Amino acid sequence: xxxxxxxxxxxxxxxxxxxxxxQADFATRKATLAxxxxxSSSLWSTLTELGMPALPxxxxxxxxxxxxxxxxxxxxxxxxxxxxEPLVSTLWANAIIDRYGRTPVRTAWIxxxxxxxxxxVPTFESVSxxxxxDREPGGYRLQGSASVVYHAPLAxxxxxxxxxxxxxxxxxxxxxxxxxxxxxxxxxxxxxDQLAGDVxxxxxxxxxxxxxxxxxxxxxxxxxxxxxxxxxADALGSAARALTLTIEYLxxxxxxxxxxxxxxxxxxxxxxxxxxxxxxxxxxWVAAARFGDEPAARRAALAxxxxxxxxxxxxxxxxxxxxxxxxxxxxxxEISHHFRRLTAASIRFGARDQHxxxxxxxxxxxxxxx
Amino acid sequence: xxxxxxxxxxxxxxxxxxxxxxHLPADIAERQLNGGKLAPAEVLQWQRILYExxxxxxxxxxxxxxxxxxxxxxxxxxxxxxxxxxxxxxSFGVRMLAPVLMRxxxxxxxxxxxxxxxxxxxxxxxxxxEPGAGSDLASLRTSAVLxxxxxxxxxxxxxxxxxxxxxxxxxxxRTDASSKPxxxxxxxxxxxxxxxxxxxxxxxxxxxxxxxxxxFDNVRVPVTQRVGVENDGWTIAKFLLVHERTNIAGVPWxxxxxxxxxxxxxxxxxxxxxxxxxxxxxARIARLQIDxxxxxxxxxxxLSAPTADKTTPSILKYRGSEIRQxxxxxTMEAIGRAALRLPxxxxxxxxxxxxxxxxxxxxxxxxxxxxxxxxxxxxxxNIVSQVTIGL
Numbered sequence: 001x002x003x004x005x006x007x008x009x010x011x012x013x014x015x016x017x018x019x020x021x022x023q024a025d026f027a028t029r030k031a032t033l034a035x036x037x038x039x040s041s042s043l044w045s046t047l048t049e050l051g052m053p054a055l056p057x058x059x060x061x062x063x064x065x066x067x068x069x070x071x072x073x074x075x076x077x078x079x080x081x082x083x084x085e086p087l088v089s090t091l092w093a094n095a096i097i098d099r100y101g102r103t104p105v106r107t108a109w110i111x112x113x114x115x116x117x118x119x120x121v122p123t124f125e126s127v128s129x130x131x132x133x134d135r136e137p138g139g140y141r142l143q144g145s146a147s148v149v150y151h152a153p154l155a156x157x158x159x160x161x162x163x164x165x166x167x168x169x170x171x172x173x174x175x176x177x178x179x180x181x182x183x184x185x186x187x188x189x190x191x192x193d194q195l196a197g198d199v200x201x202x203x204x205x206x207x208x209x210x211x212x213x214x215x216x217x218x219x220x221x222x223x224x225x226x227x228x229x230x231x232x233a234d235a236l237g238s239a240a241r242a243l244t245l246t247i248e249y250l251x252x253x254x255x256x257x258x259x260x261x262x263x264x265x266x267x268x269x270x271x272x273x274x275x276x277x278x279x280x281x282x283x284x285w286v287a288a289a290r291f292g293d294e295p296a297a298r299r300a301a302l303a304x305x306x307x308x309x310x311x312x313x314x315x316x317x318x319x320x321x322x323x324x325x326x327x328x329x330x331x332x333x334e335i336s337h338h339f340r341r342l343t344a345a346s347i348r349f350g351a352r353d354q355h356x357x358x359x360x361x362x363x364x365x366x367x368x369x370x
Numbered sequence: 371x372x373x374x375x376x377x378x379x380x381x382x383x384x385x386x387x388x389x390x391x392x393h394l395p396a397d398i399a400e401r402q403l404n405g406g407k408l409a410p411a412e413v414l415q416w417q418r419i420l421y422e423x424x425x426x427x428x429x430x431x432x433x434x435x436x437x438x439x440x441x442x443x444x445x446x447x448x449x450x451x452x453x454x455x456x457x458x459x460x461s462f463g464v465r466m467l468a469p470v471l472m473r474x475x476x477x478x479x480x481x482x483x484x485x486x487x488x489x490x491x492x493x494x495x496x497x498x499x500e501p502g503a504g505s506d507l508a509s510l511r512t513s514a515v516l517x518x519x520x521x522x523x524x525x526x527x528x529x530x531x532x533x534x535x536x537x538x539x540x541x542x543x544r545t546d547a548s549s550k551p552x553x554x555x556x557x558x559x560x561x562x563x564x565x566x567x568x569x570x571x572x573x574x575x576x577x578x579x580x581x582x583x584x585x586f587d588n589v590r591v592p593v594t595q596r597v598g599v600e601n602d603g604w605t606i607a608k609f610l611l612v613h614e615r616t617n618i619a620g621v622p623w624x625x626x627x628x629x630x631x632x633x634x635x636x637x638x639x640x641x642x643x644x645x646x647x648x649x650x651x652x653a654r655i656a657r658l659q660i661d662x663x664x665x666x667x668x669x670x671x672x673l674s675a676p677t678a679d680k681t682t683p684s685i686l687k688y689r690g691s692e693i694r695q696x697x698x699x700x701t702m703e704a705i706g707r708a709a710l711r712l713p714x715x716x717x718x719x720x721x722x723x724x725x726x727x728x729x730x731x732x733x734x735x736x737x738x739x740x741x742x743x744x745x746x747x748x749x750x751x752n753i754v755s756q757v758t759i760g761l
Contacts, residue, residue: 001379002371002372003670069371250761251761261759271755274681279664279665282667283664283667286664288371290373304660307657308660356653356657357649359660360653364652
């Protein structure tokens, strides 16, 4: 048993950290947000050159062969740097494609994804986020919509979860190109300044060749879990940075003749945040390491992770703002951006209660009828 | 990153499990797992069994009769023992005094005291806290004045755990009153049968006398029973604090208590179904299980890290206390009005007091101590704050 990173993993972590510290500091972010494009294509080019879209893809497809740990490391860096570029969405999508989309027919497409020339994003954050798929000769006909799809306006392709039965649980995964007839995207910005959209599918035909998974609910559960992991790792990076900023502020902000960090009431609130941060850190790495386990063990670890991540994101976000006083509620301060990112993380992929119930069912079995 | 135990560690864990299954007396296990009481002799009996099977103090170096066990193996050992219902080893000798003697003691002291700690024939207790020196330990005032080849000790110790059964006590005393508080402290080993020692039990929340006040009235202690350099006892006290961190989170006992909570929640009913299926209760127990799982892995993460991290032990201490207290509080809620019973030793045992309710309230009351002793939760937060904020 060990919790150490390999040499390659440490290198990945340091490379990303250095790159983002230089090219994605807070001033750059503010400039990007002010420019109304919603993202920096030059920063995205840099991340592409570093091989980020290729990270989850297999080496035989020109990828870097990264697993859950590598994905979590990259996502953590994205959270620390408050990236609005589609790193986390891309890691997630490409991990799904690597596992369920590798056929000779798609070799060229996957190479384009690895090189960042094309970009896929998943449209679901839960197995309940399913559109209806009706069987037709040669493929499926899709009806439905997907709300709050992160980076939808930037994607060339969508990974759509669908149900082929009367059940609301997704069992089918399809690729739909952004320019397909019947697909519309309503574009907007999220609470954490990221580009997103609602995706509407009206009579969208998907040919057999673009179907990745049929009748396999566990595959969809796995796909959701990858997203849950990377978004939680993103929250870990953001929460850690928020606490660092808060501690700095407590050391420098002078009131009543000295730094406010000398007050024990404030110190103990910081320590409670540090304890929660350690717990989130543990949860992220344990969940990442559980990706090789059988589905039930993985699901339990991921459900537990989201319980911890949702609570911790809320707690550290709110405490950081409070400890910054009035400055915490201004967009001038970096902390307010982390607060909004952490708020989003607490909600994405389902809030605490639903994951706690799922965890309980996995550990104790379903509730008997009362 | 790898959560699996190595083959060698897995085999070690299985050996411990097999040993405990074969050698732990069934009646002791039954009482430990179901809220019964243990006699002091039974605690020593278990230490003797451990000693005979080579498990007397696995964390000690092999030269002193230990196994030089890694922190991970110490954890696995404690976990197997706790889950099977073994008594907790008396930490004062095995975990606290022994490492001090190995580091600061003379060869004579090591020869005199270590073997009887290992084989369970000497019961040690600790004399640290005083009425005026609790969290602020350095302000202790029990004095030791040199008189020939003896110290003459006068003063009062409190919160002394189980000293009524002890053969010996290791004490922090003031040997120089003129210097600043952390200087002028020394550690003495004192035979409890020495004339001038009075032990007065303090009755605690649960009605038992787990701790004592100990009074020293001109107690003569040979100079050869001082550990380490005179006036340098604070170094030893600090050494003990950083040394004893493997099990600072108390995960094995929390896991044992949690298993009982789960049994109770499955057995008792609310509104015609198992308590575990009551949605509100279920959410609380599940949340607590997540906390416990995360605590265990955070603990393991610290044990596997080669570098000494100054904040994690304090975080583990205070979170470990909170979580174990929360388990005991939820267990008390789970048994409803049965929690109102707190039988005294001379009360009749009620027929209704079964293995699902016995000792639960006493345990809830008793465990309030967790967040107070060994550096209260607030002191732990001060330590973390000192390292991270530094103001």
